Each structure stands twice: as structure tokens, then as C-alpha cells.
Amino acid sequence: MFLVGLTGGIASGKSSVLQVLQQLGCAVIDVDVIARHVVQPGYPAHRRIVEAFGTEVLLENGDIDRKALGDLIFNQPDRRHLLNAITHPEICREMTKETFKYFLRGYRYVILDVPLLFETKKLLKYMKHTVVVYCDRDTQLARLMQRNNLKQEDAEARIKAQLPLEDKARMARHVLDNSGEWSVTKRQLDPQGGKFLRGWDPERMRPVLSHPRSTYTLNPDRALPRADPCLEGEKQPSVSSYTFPPSPGPSLQEQAQNRVHEGP
Numbered sequence: 001m002f003l004v005g006l007t008g009g010i011a012s013g014k015s016s017v018l019q020v021l022q023q024l025g026c027a028v029i030d031v032d033v034i035a036r037h038v039v040q041p042g043y044p045a046h047r048r049i050v051e052a053f054g055t056e057v058l059l060e061n062g063d064i065d066r067k068a069l070g071d072l073i074f075n076q077p078d079r080r081h082l083l084n085a086i087t088h089p090e091i092c093r094e095m096t097k098e099t100f101k102y103f104l105r106g107y108r109y110v111i112l113d114v115p116l117l118f119e120t121k122k123l124l125k126y127m128k129h130t131v132v133v134y135c136d137r138d139t140q141l142a143r144l145m146q147r148n149n150l151k152q153e154d155a156e157a158r159i160k161a162q163l164p165l166e167d168k169a170r171m172a173r174h175v176l177d178n179s180g181e182w183s184v185t186k187r188q189l190d191p192q193g194g195k196f197l198r199g200w201d202p203e204r205m206r207p208v209l210s211h212p213r214s215t216y217t218l219n220p221d222r223a224l225p226r227a228d229p230c231l232e233g234e235k236q237p238s239v240s241s242y243t244f245p246p247s248p249g250p251s252l253q254e255q256a257q258n259r260v261h262e263g264p
């Protein structure tokens, strides 16, 4: 199995791109969704956030007040590092579980939207490809202010909390420019002729089963096809026509993204 690290700057368009990839049938994991999941009341990270930041970062119903916590951490690097130290190990554990679920379902590629991929660097060594969703600084600022209803100085603080997007674009293997109209970006993801990745064909990112042929020699009628683990390889039959392994149901990502995301 191969991992594709999708990253970018705040509000550069990662989630919008990820949603299209999901609609095309790719296995996707949005780390921001996981980050929201692991700080729910009752989870260890929730308790540790309250211990570290006090009850002023809680809403009346006990949920984390994301606006209040964001205002604190985006303006104070030491508090941001503290929040990262609390949440990142939990996020990483959950992300590994979600990736493994896709592995069990026969996917050869999983696309991970990791906003801080180049800041933390920890996951870089596991990525077969890295893709930066880029947009120019003015566009990023305008989209962030509009989406989050932020004043310019607050939006600038959020942008400054990350590496400059130009630097990330230099570090990535592929860059998807999302500075212009959404239709232009979407064209780059088109299954026919889109330039998202070299040899881009979402069909090849769909599941196949990879089992040694010998496992099934007792009953040749039930033999499963062997996987070709390469993007440029032959197309494989879909996993949906086989009964093993059983599907563990929709992933955390699928449940969350079906519920919340509406696209640009």
C-alpha cells in the first residue's frame, strides 16, 4: 500500500480537493476531521486540553470552543506547541487505524490530507507522493477571512502559524494550483487528462485484493486475483465483487465528510 500526502496552507483548498478525490472513489483521510474527533468530551485529549488551557476553552455543553482555542494558539507559539503535543499523538494513532482499515479493504493508495505535513516532517518518510494544494497569498487571505469570518490580522496570524505556502510548494513533488476558478482546479483532477499526478487515473486507486495465490489453492473457484501494486499497472477487478475480507463499514472519514462538507 502507498500513501499520498496532500497538504497546503490554511484555506488553500485541501478539503475541497479531497472531496473531489473521494467522489472519484479514492481512499481519503482528512486529518482535520480526526483532529476534531479526538478532542470530543470523554477522550483523553479533551481532559488534557482543559487541564492545560482551563475551562475558558469550553462551550456550555462541554465541547471545545474551537474559536476560543484557535484565538489562543494562533497568536502564541508556545501554547500552540502545547496543543500540538497533546493532540498530535492521538491524531497519529487514529490516522494509522483509518489507514489500516483501507488496507483491509484492498486499497493500494490512501490519500492523506495532512495540513502540517512539512512542519512536523514526521510522516514525510512514509509518503510515496507529496502534493501541495497551492494558492497565492492574497487569495489565501481573502478565502480564509471570508470562510472563517476573521479580521485581517487574525487571518494573518493563522497563516503565519504555518510554513510559507511557497516553501511548501518547493518541497512537494507535485503542486496543484488552486489560485483561480474552482472549475480550473477541478479540471486538473479530471479522470481523463487531469494532471493531478503523473499518470493520474483514479480507477487505479480503487481497491484490489492482494493475497498470495497459494492461500486459495484448495478451492480454485474462490481464488482471488493478484494485485499489481503499481500506479501504472494493469487495471484490477473491483473489491466489491468479492466477499473477503468483510467490509468494516464506512470509515470515520466517510461518515464525517458525507455529513459536513459542501465544497467551494
Ligand SMILES: CC(C)(COP(=O)(O)OP(=O)(O)OC[C@H]1O[C@@H](n2cnc3c(N)ncnc32)[C@H](O)[C@@H]1O)[C@@H](O)C(=O)NCCC(=O)NCCS
Pocket (backbone or CB within 6 Å): 009, 010, 011, 031, 032, 035, 065, 066, 067, 069, 070, 073, 080, 083, 084, 087, 091, 114, 115, 116, 161, 162
Ligand atoms: C486550533 C483549533 C481548535 C482551531 O479549530 P478550527 O475549527 O478553527 O480550525 P480547523 O481545526 O478546521 O483547522 C483549520 C486549519 O488550521 C490550521 N491549523 C490547525 N491547527 C494548527 C496548528 N496547531 N498549527 C498550525 N496550523 C494549524 C490547518 O491548516 C487546518 O487545516 C484546531 O485546529 C486544533 O485543535 N488544532 C490542533 C490540532 C492540529 O494540529 N490540527 C492540524 C492537523 S494535524
Ligand SMILES: Nc1ncnc2c1ncn2[C@@H]1O[C@H](COP(=O)(O)OP(=O)(O)OP(=O)(O)O)[C@@H](O)[C@H]1O
Pocket (backbone or CB within 6 Å): 008, 009, 010, 011, 012, 013, 014, 015, 016, 017, 032, 115, 143, 144, 147, 178, 179, 180, 181, 182, 183, 185, 263, 264
Ligand atoms: N478555487 C476556488 N475558488 C473559490 N473558492 C474556493 C476555491 N477553492 C476553495 N475555495 C473556498 O476557500 C475556502 C477554503 O477552502 P478549503 O476549506 O477547501 O481549504 P483547506 O485548505 O481545506 O482549509 P483548512 O486548512 O482551513 O482546512 C472554502 O470556503 C472553499 O469553499
